[in-house]
Amino acid sequence: xxxxxxxxxxxxxxxxxxxxxxxxxxxxxxxxxxxxxxxxxxxxxxxxxxxxxxxxxxxxxxxxxxxxxxxxxxxxxxxxxxxxxxxxxxxxxxxxxxxxxxxxxxxxxxxxxxxxxxxxxxxxxxxxxxxxxxxxxxxxxxxxxxxxxxxxxxxxxxxxxxxxxxxxxxxxxxxxxxxxxxxxxxxxxxxxxxxxxxxxxxxxxxxxxxxxxxxxxxxxxxxxxxxxxxxxxxxxxxxxxxxxxxxxxxxxxxxxxxxxxxxxxxxxxxxxxxxxxxxxxxxxxxxxxxxxxxxxxxxxxxxxxxxxxxxxxxxxxxxxxxxxxxxxxxxxxxxxxxxxxxxxxxxxxxxxxxxxxxxxxxxxxxxxxxxxxxxxxxxxxxxxxxxxxxxxxxxxxxxxxxxxxxxxxxxxxxxxxxxxxxxxxxxxxx
Amino acid sequence: xxxxxxxxxxxxxxxxxxxxxxxxxxxxxxxxxxxxxxxxxxxxxxxxxxxxxxxxxxxxxxxxxxxxxxxxxxxxxxxxxxxxxxxxxxxxxxxxxxxxxxxxxxxxxxxxxxxxxxxxxxxxxxxxxxxxxxxxxxxxxxxxxxxxxxxxxxxxxxxxxxxxxxxxxxxxxxxxxxxxxxxxxxxxxxxxxxxxxxxxxxxxxxxxxxxxxxxxxxxxxxxxxxxxxxxxxxxxxxxxxxxxxxxxxxxxxxxxxxxxxxxx
Numbered sequence: 001x002x003x004x005x006x007x008x009x010x011x012x013x014x015x016x017x018x019x020x021x022x023x024x025x026x027x028x029x030x031x032x033x034x035x036x037x038x039x040x041x042x043x044x045x046x047x048x049x050x051x052x053x054x055x056x057x058x059x060x061x062x063x064x065x066x067x068x069x070x071x072x073x074x075x076x077x078x079x080x081x082x083x084x085x086x087x088x089x090x091x092x093x094x095x096x097x098x099x100x101x102x103x104x105x106x107x108x109x110x111x112x113x114x115x116x117x118x119x120x121x122x123x124x125x126x127x128x129x130x131x132x133x134x135x136x137x138x139x140x141x142x143x144x145x146x147x148x149x150x151x152x153x154x155x156x157x158x159x160x161x162x163x164x165x166x167x168x169x170x171x172x173x174x175x176x177x178x179x180x181x182x183x184x185x186x187x188x189x190x191x192x193x194x195x196x197x198x199x200x201x202x203x204x205x206x207x208x209x210x211x212x213x214x215x216x217x218x219x220x221x222x223x224x225x226x227x228x229x230x231x232x233x234x235x236x237x238x239x240x241x242x243x244x245x246x247x248x249x250x251x252x253x254x255x256x257x258x259x260x261x262x263x264x265x266x267x268x269x270x271x272x273x274x275x276x277x278x279x280x281x282x283x284x285x286x287x288x289x290x291x292x293x294x295x296x297x298x299x300x301x302x303x304x305x306x307x308x309x310x311x312x313x314x315x316x317x318x319x320x321x322x323x324x325x326x327x328x329x330x331x332x333x334x335x336x337x338x339x340x341x342x343x344x345x346x347x348x349x350x351x352x353x354x355x356x357x358x359x360x361x362x363x364x365x366x367x368x369x370x371x372x373x374x375x376x377x378x379x380x381x382x383x384x385x386x387x388x389x390x391x392x393x394x395x396x397x398x399x400x401x402x403x404x405x406x407x408x409x410x411x412x413x414x415x416x417x418x419x420x421x422x423x424x425x426x427x428x429x430x
Numbered sequence: 431x432x433x434x435x436x437x438x439x440x441x442x443x444x445x446x447x448x449x450x451x452x453x454x455x456x457x458x459x460x461x462x463x464x465x466x467x468x469x470x471x472x473x474x475x476x477x478x479x480x481x482x483x484x485x486x487x488x489x490x491x492x493x494x495x496x497x498x499x500x501x502x503x504x505x506x507x508x509x510x511x512x513x514x515x516x517x518x519x520x521x522x523x524x525x526x527x528x529x530x531x532x533x534x535x536x537x538x539x540x541x542x543x544x545x546x547x548x549x550x551x552x553x554x555x556x557x558x559x560x561x562x563x564x565x566x567x568x569x570x571x572x573x574x575x576x577x578x579x580x581x582x583x584x585x586x587x588x589x590x591x592x593x594x595x596x597x598x599x600x601x602x603x604x605x606x607x608x609x610x611x612x613x614x615x616x617x618x619x620x621x622x623x624x625x626x627x628x629x630x631x632x633x634x635x636x637x638x639x640x641x642x643x644x645x646x647x648x649x650x651x652x653x654x655x656x657x658x659x660x661x662x663x664x665x666x667x668x669x670x671x672x673x674x675x676x677x678x679x680x681x682x683x684x685x686x687x688x689x690x691x692x693x694x
Binding site: 041044045046062063064112124125126135143169 | 449450451452453454455456457458460461463464466467470475478481482483484500501503504529530531533534537539541542543545546547548549552553555559575576631634635637638639640643645670673677678
């Protein structure tokens with residue numbers, strides 16, 4: 001029997017610290033393990049005893065790449081516990097803020113983290129030396145996402161303007177309207193990005209994924225919706241823990257997640273959202289996807305770069321609609337009274353569904369917090385991807401093979417800071 | 431396939447290191463959309479795993495360090511980073527004062543681990559989260575949770591020019607007055623940490639009708655007991671007073687001491 005171990009010591013161009021170990025026996029990949037050594041920060045423990053009003057600020061610090069997602073899941077879950085709901089222009093502003101984060105995060109991943117794999121560079125800055133216009137265009141779109149977050153949130157990382165019940169200050173109509181022209185320019189550029197990335201050379205593969213995402217009756221999902229799967233699951237957020245469980249493996253400081261009924265790992269994130277919500281994309285985004293040749297379901301993880309570009313088109317398109325119809329709310333937030341209760345929420349972070357549950361005491365202090373980030377849900381599936389996809393690359397020289405393994409992981413834009421960093425790769429060929 | 435790009439051998443070599451953190455402060459560098467490519471021309475970005483596969487090799491002229499020390503392994507790793515770095519600058523509240531994860535310093539870390547993990551025995555962590563300066567010599571500390579990207583560009587530019595960074599050490603309160611904001615505490619009775627908090631954010635929260643929550647940590651020589659008396663007269667109880675100093679810079683000396691004065 002011949003065997004081989006492939007290892008990546010520290011995975012680059014992912015957010016956080018982790019490694020990867022792959023075992024090959026007689027030309028077949030027999031195991032693939034992500035080792036996440038991001039030091040634990042114990043958010044669920046340190047939230048206890050804090051006031052519910054502090055939750056959005058504390059939860060944001062779980063991840064500097066997607067703080068809005070943590071803020072949104074936190075405020076929705078706490079509002080659920082308090083029996084209130086935010087509607088009208090305030091709801092629109094939350095959706096607009098989320099558009100900003102998707103644009104910023106997707107353009108960061110597409111250009112700085114993922115694209116160098118396709119064009120053969122160590123990173124986006126190195127790539128910029130030869131492809132300056134491409135990188136500049138990506139950064140220009142990303143900047144518009146950041147501008148939305150700065151206007152609505154106060155700043156792009158750890159926004160300060162989000163609170164339970166709405167915002168501290170609502171923007172003026174004129175401030176929002178000033179975004180319009182830049183959004184339109186960015187939308188044109190994002191359509192160019194979809195066409196550009198659609199022309200990359202993709203490994204030919206299709207995986208039989210179990211997709212999981214939110215679905216909303218009338219919108220592509222950001223803040224609200226039921227949790228659905230490609231296998232027929234359809235539940236409200238409050239039933240998440242009855243249908244999904246987290247478990248702890250020794251090699252990782254991030255918990256893994258699985259469905260309680262069925263052994264297959266499931267996928268959250270852009271591919272899942274897209275497959276389960278294609279018809280809710282705007283006509284422009286659907287048209288861009290069709291032109292890029294990806295159909296209404298995309299099961300080739302390497303092509304996720306196209307789906308992120310399409311979602312960016314959607315987010316810009318949606319941002320323009322929200323800006324056009326915005327009327328200033330009467331107050332920047334609704335009235336909130338503390339009470340005892342339990343609240344649940346799932347929202348769509350750029351990397352996938354993010355679940356929060358809070359139990360509040362009568363004085364509004366947090367008695368218990370449970371947070372399930374997208375990357376811990378995707379860990380099992382990333383390992384499955386490596387097992388089924390890396391076999392095709394075993395003939396490659398060691399460095400190229402290691403690079404393919406890293407790319408296969410980066411397909412899912414893992415955020416290890418959230419999931420509690422990435423990659424060491426060990427390939428054991430015996 | 432994995433070209434390392436073309437480096438100018440004479441450009442100063444920059445490294446970006448991560449310890450326990452949210453990645454937000456190093457993301458600030460990638461968020462400098464207008465300046466990033468200029469920085470990349472002036473500096474050789476030699477080690478930045480969030481942005482490039484280029485491996486650790488040799489020594490660096492400037493190291494930006496994000497994150498706090500929370501594991502035995504990281505306590506050793508920071509010594510290696512110091513040995514490899516001509517100048518070491520910490521970026522953000524985690525690296526400068528231990529971050530939000532330093533709330534464990536006021537609790538029992540084993541109990542914390544048992545709340546989050548089914549198998550706390552798999553977790554190797556220190557009982558405390560500590561700033562980089564507790565472990566090695568630090569040449570400059572940039573404040574903020576997160577840092578301000580304008581200040582980051584200033585620190586990098588100052589380093590390239592061989593001068594001291596121009597980052598004011600006065601309070602958010604002064605910055606707020608200079609901005610012409612109406613005082614949220616005087617006019618609306620909103621509790622605000624602006625009088626004791628280090629400037630740098632541009633008085634962001636008061637500009638959004640909200641009190642400062644201290645994410646840049648204490649200014650030089652703050653009078654926190656005096657502010658606490660004022661906050662107390664606005665209706666904050668002892669528990670709330672303790673919490674207000676125990677957030678993202680809980681381990682910073684002035685905030686830690688003041689929070690301990692309000693121990694129940």
